[in-house]
Amino acid sequence: MSLTPFRVPIVPELRKSTILSLISKGLRIEERDLYTPRLIKIETGVVERAEGSAQVQLGKTQVLVGVKVDVGTPFKDTPDEGVIAVNAEFVPIASPMFEPGPPDENAIELARVIDRSLRESNAVDRKSLVIIPGQKVWVVHVDIYVLNYDGNLFDASMLATMAALIDTRLPDYEELETGEIRLKEEKKTPLQINKIVTTVNIAKIGDYLIVDPNLDEETVADTKLIVAYDHEGNVVGIQKSGAGSMTREEILKAIDIGSKAARVYFKSLEEALGERLPVKIG
């Protein structure tokens, strides 16, 4: 069951008009233009216990992603592929609006949009995650933890997910005579990454489209379009998220605007990961 949100932050009329009048002049609160994301900081290997991890700051929004892997059985319809499972937790430390409890529809939507973008683009080579075909595969758990919420969890979470997956090292293992897989302490095999994927969150406010909305902007936005791109420029996922609607022209314009912003995100991944980035970004 989905309900019209009734616990939404109040944006005072004055602050709203400030946002709108700035936007109409092509400006934002953080002194950026309409199509530029906030400052990005990406760190990897922040949780040693995890097989991969990354923390991302996008303006004041902070997201931590941990990757844990274990050995499991493949899905019946894909016996020759490993499993990637994405989960998101909007933990209550991140915002006065978040309540403890199982993931709500927003957390589920976020996780599923990221999951689909990775899956459909084949960003992580799932075939390379097979240990014994049809029987044993790597199950890669991506857990998205929101630490501080100041809008646009999509882009921050996708950046952190991508960085954490690149950071991930599979444990060495030996196959026992019983067919069991025993994991060793040592972890050194990186995941086989085919594509770098990023999302770009484009908010529609009145007649304007803006990239990477902060919380205030997200609150006053009519709706949002989240577009996922791979590093070759393909569109690998879209989600209209939010109550309002868009015209055909707005959607197409958003996709074009987003493809430029995607390059900013790719570049920040490149800067953070350097040589570890498995593909060349053109």
Place this chain on the structure above:
Amino acid sequence: MSEEAKTRKLVVPGERLPDEVELKEPYVVEVEGARVATVMGVLDLHGEKPSFIPLQTVYVPKPGDVVIGMIQSIGVMNWQVDINSPYVAVLNAQDFLGRPYNPLTDDLSQYLNIGDYVKAKVVAFDRSRSPILTVQDKGLGKITEGKIVEIQAAKIPRVIGKKRSMITMLQEELGCDIFAAVNGRIHIKCADSERESILVLAIKMIEREAHTVGLTARVQEYIQELKKVKGVE
């Protein structure tokens, strides 16, 4: 198809209406300078000015409306009254009793119990609080005899008819007292149960065929037929 029928057109939500049609929010609204129907309805081009009659409406109380309410629950100082609307109304004990009220000595259920009907007037409603009812006016109060027939609120104007033509016909044919409240509830009082049941069937027919033309004549014919069958004079 009669001439009258040709000037009546069924309209769907989102359909543009002629500019002369009066705004009737939320059923006729203005979208980018144009009049638009927001529900199914009939566009009547018959009169001087085209008009739009919604097929369904939600009863939203207005101060001054006389409604038939049903007691839904009993509070300490008041009754909560179902008025066939998304908004539950309040009837204060002091208003009903016409005197100061003492919750220690007065048992409200003795006056109006759950399931009782009451005829009352809306005195205040602004959508931010519950509508307030009063019975302090002529003809208002607890309904103690007769029957209540419930129909869609949008069909009440049809039961009354243009210049009361329908309701007058019903009264003349069956000799019953009829009060059709705007909130879709009709209070009827007839001489006997035969007349009462004919009237109920006639009202249900009006509800079902409210959007059709020549209805008064057809309902009259139907009543006369039923009267013959049931041997009612």
Place this chain on the structure above:
Amino acid sequence: MAKATDVKLIDEFGRRHDGRLPEEMRPVSMRINVLDNADGSALVEFGRTRVLAAVYGPREPVQRFMILPDRALLRVRYHMAPFSTAERKSPAPSRREIELSKVIREAFEDIILVKYFPRTAIDIFIEVLQADGGTRTAAVTAASLALANAGIPMKALVAGIAVGKIEGVLVLDVDEVEDGVGEADMPVAAAPDIGKITLFQLNGVLTREEVEKGLDMALEAIKKLVELEKQTLVEEYVTTEEV
């Protein structure tokens, strides 16, 4: 289970596995007023996909905390019957159903004139009786009809359809077989009378040009579906007029 490479889903004449051309929808059927208790209801079929929608309200919200002071609250539940799929689906709401309930609700927030009914609730309950691809867009179409049938004031009628990409070809109204092996699935819902797109998703890989072409295919089909909705609504009353 057959894999993508084993089956040809577009034959040498450009026909799909069920004989349809790329821009052809499955046979569509729409009926309203199919449930007595609901204020409005509709049953919509796209081929073997069968979806039932019921609308209740505006009514007093079930729980006090759900009251919004300036508008009606929408509640949407998209739910699949356990017997609607090849393998029994657990009746407990899945993550997919939770997400789809959200995007379907958001497809109507800007369509229903919620501001006229503050402090009330409008409920849209959707049951997928049989799933063969395109259930969320059939659900939006059924919900639009049920809302109109319930007399809930709305800006315009809404309908939905999905465009897919199979073996490099953009096709309209993908069924389950096509969705299972296709390269992309792009559900769209829109209110063509006011030029608004109210639901838009893409699962899969497309170029920017393909997104545009697919969107236009969907919008063209949605226009036809909304015409069919209008016809369905009007016919419901015309039949009772022939007295």
